Amino acid sequence: MIANDRSGTAWISDVFRRRAPAYTGLGGLLLGRALAGLVGEFQRVGLAVTVGNPAQRLYRRLGFEITETTMTFAIC
Structure with missing residues (x-):
């Protein structure tokens, strides 16, 4: 994870994790830990996510x- x-x-x-069922919940744990580490340092935290991404x-x-x-529009 990068902030x-x-x-x-x-x-x-x-935020990345493997899609395998063994890793279910890991993304939430990683993000929760990152957010806890930002407490007191920042008042706001943002992220970008693709519409329809289940992580929403x-x-x-x-x-x-x-x-x-x-x-956005990709110019090829």
């Missing part, structure tokens, strides 16, 4: 809210 400071807001850049349920449970939606 960056973006104008005083911590941004979670990447976890992020909502942890208190994240959708504040912005963007779209």
